[in-house]
Amino acid sequence: MGRVEIKNIELGITANGFRNVLVKRFLSPFKKFSGFLQKSQWWSGERIEEYQLERLKKILKVAYEHTPYYRGLMEVYDVNPYSITSFEDIARLPLLEKEDIRLHHHEMISDAKFYSMLYKCHTSGTSGKPLTLYRDLENVGFEHALLMRQWQWAGLKPNDRYVSIKGDLISEDKTDSGIFWNFSIAENKLYMSSYHLSEKNADHYVRALQKYSPAAIEGYPSSVSALAKFVRDRGIRIPMKAVLTTSETLSPEQRSLMESAFHCRVYDYYGMAERVAAIHTCEEGSYHLIPEYSYVEFVEKDYLSDGYCELVGTSLNNKAMPVIRYRMSDVVKPGEGYCACGREFPVIESIAGRQDDYIVTPSGKLIGRLDHVFKGAENLVEAQLYQPDRENLVLRLVPDKYYDAARDGKMILAKLKQRLGEAMNLEIENVASIPRGGRGKFKAVISKVNGFAY
Ligand SMILES: [Zn+2]
Known part of the structure; x- marks a missing residue:
């Protein structure tokens, strides 16, 4: 089993980690509730x-x-x-x-x-x-x-070492020298940055995963599937016991990508x-x-x-x-x-x-789970649907070098029209990257129209 290098340990992370463990496991009635939840x-x-x-x-x-x-x-x-x-x-x-x-x-x-x-x-x-x-x-x-x-349902033990990739910040000193993570000894956990996931840094991430050899990865579906894509693109697999995803809506494509790269099941919570x-x-x-x-x-x-x-x-x-x-x-x-x-x-x-996460059509209907319109459009790095008002929808696309607007763009537009009807104006906007929201979360859909009746 690989080990992280000691130079990646920071005092602040260590103190924080010990405080987390102290409060969550020892000061709180954690043990009492663990016993209860086993029975209930x-x-x-x-x-x-x-x-x-x-x-x-x-x-x-x-x-x-x-x-x-x-x-x-x-x-x-x-x-x-x-x-x-x-x-x-x-x-x-x-x-x-x-x-x-x-x-x-x-x-x-x-x-x-x-x-x-x-x-x-x-x-x-x-x-x-x-x-x-x-x-x-x-x-x-x-x-x-x-x-x-939930860990136990996923076949994990409380002290299994794992990677967390959920919007934690890493100091610039480190990222400048190609280190995009912090290790917390107390929690046996490697905190990876979800802000630096790019093709340019991919080799660093993949090597760290191989070296650290975690039992599990826990994080945002967009971040863990980006890691999975790096792993798959290099023609390798990094087997684990489980992937745990949370905080964003998980798509079937992300699930299958993670399951194949990490050779385990995804437990979304x-x-x-x-x-x-x-x-x-x-x-x-x-x-x-x-x-x-x-x-x-x-x-x-x-x-x-x-x-x-x-x-x-x-x-x-x-x-x-x-x-x-x-x-x-x-x-x-x-x-x-x-x-x-x-x-x-x-x-x-x-x-x-x-x-x-819902698009509201001009007639007031709410359409959810639109992420599948991107299914089959392999030449995209990322995509986001942005609805500024009831009549308009902008497709923000980050194309890769194989992207063909006449073929791929047309296909996505046709699928959207099928689901949203003819009344809505659709517009494609090619962008270099899609900005993250609160705590680095990726949103596949952002609608500024409140379709919920209050
Ligand atoms: Zn069940």
């Missing part, structure tokens, strides 16, 4: 629902007793937190919108002294201003335990900064909504078709800042029945992404 994954559907109702009662009590915002809301909507008997009782509370959190977040933080150890976190994203949210140590421990269970829903991939390759994490309601809407729903979520594990019936900007298609893995967790057939 095999509970019956009925037992899971009982657990969710019990937790909801607790959260509502905390919200009523310790936050002015929810106390006021429960009084107005006549919800008594001490006499909740069903999920319908909770549904009497109104939906919480992003704007409500922005305006009232100070009144939503618990005043209980024992939640004094608060962690602040911010939402990112291309639409709207970021939100500030708080969580407690219990929430930190629960989430870490949950992530470790989904979370969100508001912390009211988590979706993980099991050993059978199914997406599961994690019921111990939050209580999620699926809401059908006229402007969504093919069984896709909006999600409304309530965190079951954050007493520092209860978030109840939060309307997410994410859209998924629920599946039917149970999975062959034996867990009675809800199955999610498909994750369509967030609202700005």
Whole structure:
């Protein structure tokens, strides 16, 4: 097995790594929750629902007793937190919108002294201003335990060494000398830069992967598939136990590219900064909504078709800042029945992404998962659909040297017309690169039109 060179270790990264491990594994109730999550994954559907109702009662009590915002809301909507008997009782509370959190977040933080150890976190994203949210140590421990269970589903062990490629910054001193990563001893983890992935630097990345020989790579689908492309283009394979992807919508093409270059399965998982829903991939390759994490309601809407729903979520594990019936900007298609893995967790057939992943047609229809219009267009390095207004759509293309506008460009336009109709103006814009969004995330679709009815 290869080893990273010692000169790539930075003191700052090391201190940060030790602090992460100390808080997540030792100060938080991580061990208690790990034990719990091992058992709860095999509970019956009925037992899971009982657990969710019990937790909801607790959260509502905390919200009523310790936050002015929810106390006021429960009084107005006549919800008594001490006499909740069903999920319908909770549904009497109104939906919480992003704007409500922005305006009232100070009144939503618990005043209980024992939640004094608060962690602040911010939402990112291309639409709207970021939100500030708080969580407690219990929430930190629960989430870490949950992530470790996702690792276990992927066949990984907590101390397996891995590469993370998720928008971390690397100092210029290093990148100037061809080093695009930092190693964290405490976490046994190599943080790679997702900002320097280019053909020019590809050899450095591939050699580092070969040398480090990780058990897994975890990162944005766009970044891990760029690494996979470098590996494949050199006619080699770097076998691993698993690839874990998160934070962006994963396309079937990215999945197959990663699976072939790294000779393992891709486990895509989904979370969100508001912390009211988590979706993980099991050993059978199914997406599961994690019921111990939050209580999620699926809401059908006229402007969504093919069984896709909006999600409304309530965190079951954050007493520092209860978030109840939060309307997410994410859209998924629920599946039917149970999975062959034996867990009675809800199955999610498909994750369509967030609202700005949708193109809104001039007639008001929302069209998601448009990434497949690029299928077969091999002569593109990257592509992005940008919708400035209802009538116009710009295709930003980064062509490679084999790109032929008359053939490839025409094919993509024809596929888009098929899906979007004739009423929309389509325009191709060739660009040298596509800028990344918050924390270096790549967006395949950016729409400035809000097609969601509020
Ligand atoms: Zn399963």
